[in-house]
Amino acid sequence: MKRQPPAPPAVTERFIEVGGVRVRLLESGSGRTPFLLLHGLGASATKWRAVLPLLGRRSLAPDLPGFGRSGAPRARYTLGWLAGGVRATMDFAGIERAHLVGNSLGGMVALWLAAAWPERAASLALMAPALPAAPGVRPEPRVLARFLAPLLPGVGETLLAGVTRFRTPERIVGESLAVNCADSARVPPEIVEALVAEAAERRGRPGLRRAMLSSQRSLARVMVARHERVRGVAAAVRAPMLLLWGSEDRLVPRAVGEHWAREIPGAELQVLDGAGHNPQLEAPERVAGCLRAFAERAGDADG
Numbered sequence: 178m179k180r181q182p183p184a185p186p187a188v189t190e191r192f193i194e195v196g197g198v199r200v201r202l203l204e205s206g207s208g209r210t211p212f213l214l215l216h217g218l219g220a221s222a223t224k225w226r227a228v229l230p231l232l233g234r235r236s237l238a239p240d241l242p243g244f245g246r247s248g249a250p251r252a253r254y255t256l257g258w259l260a261g262g263v264r265a266t267m268d269f270a271g272i273e274r275a276h277l278v279g280n281s282l283g284g285m286v287a288l289w290l291a292a293a294w295p296e297r298a299a300s301l302a303l304m305a306p307a308l309p310a311a312p313g314v315r316p317e318p319r320v321l322a323r324f325l326a327p328l329l330p331g332v333g334e335t336l337l338a339g340v341t342r343f344r345t346p347e348r349i350v351g352e353s354l355a356v357n358c359a360d361s362a363r364v365p366p367e368i369v370e371a372l373v374a375e376a377a378e379r380r381g382r383p384g385l386r387r388a389m390l391s392s393q394r395s396l397a398r399v400m401v402a403r404h405e406r407v408r409g410v411a412a413a414v415r416a417p418m419l420l421l422w423g424s425e426d427r428l429v430p431r432a433v434g435e436h437w438a439r440e441i442p443g444a445e446l447q448v449l450d451g452a453g454h455n456p457q458l459e460a461p462e463r464v465a466g467c468l469r470a471f472a473e474r475a476g477d478a479d480g
Contacts, residue, residue, distance in 0.1 A: 202240075
């Protein structure tokens with residue numbers, strides 16, 4: 178009788194208190210030096226759920242403060258502040274070093290964390306991080322307008338309140354996946370269902386809208402900053418760095434990754450053909466394989 182491959186480990190959910198802030202954690206697997214996966218703007222750890230059990234070791238994905246089911250304290254949601262929150266989460270979970278992985282906003286938070294506390298990063302994998310654009314490279318006009326409009330004082334608050342009030346959770350998630358994926362039909366139905374449930378929960382939590390706008394405005398300041406600032410942050414990173422990009426990314430085009438692979442000494446670029454801005458939703462097996470192989474190349478093959 179042919180032996181069946183072992184079932185992947187389960188994904189568990191728990192809540193912890195970090196500095197007085199309730200933080201939701203998804204976790205799977207076991208082993209030493211874990212993966213720590215950070216989501217993007219307006220998202221949650223749910224976007225990593227399909228990847229977590231495929232990584233072959235202990236893997237954790239928190240909801241960043243102000244997102245998902247985590248608490249939303251009143252604060253300026255700068256990249257440095259969010260990175261400090263992730264470091265505190267690592268301390269609470271007993272994680273000295275991790276393979277840091279971040280998508281979009283989460284990629285920038287991971288970059289800031291690895292630069293500020295180099296000893297905490299065994300490796301750094303940035304999946305379509307929201308880096309400043311390469312010269313002459315811009316997202317689609319409609320996508321750019323969608324990102325920039327909420328930055329205007331008063332306009333952002335009105336737009337987000339209107340989205341919550343006049344769009345159903347199903348429509349909110351559908352529109353988001355259409356922008357973030359090359360083919361949203363590839364997203365597992367159970368992930369879509371979980372994202373819709375979270376969108377419904379956000380209706381009763383105005384603090385999440387404040388956190389979203391503060392994060393978006395902080396991110397925008399970095400994205401329009403002089404490249405020297407980001408190069409300086411990247412220069413402080415001591416861990417091996419991977420830039421992972423979907424070839425069909427409409428939010429942060431592939432050309433941005435190609436530009437920064439040249440700008441950051443030692444950075445490695447891999448392109449996932451046919452994927453969009455959230456490859457972990459469309460191609461979780463390919464993403465997990467890239468991350469496992471990169472961790473091994475970084476000198477850490479423990480299970």
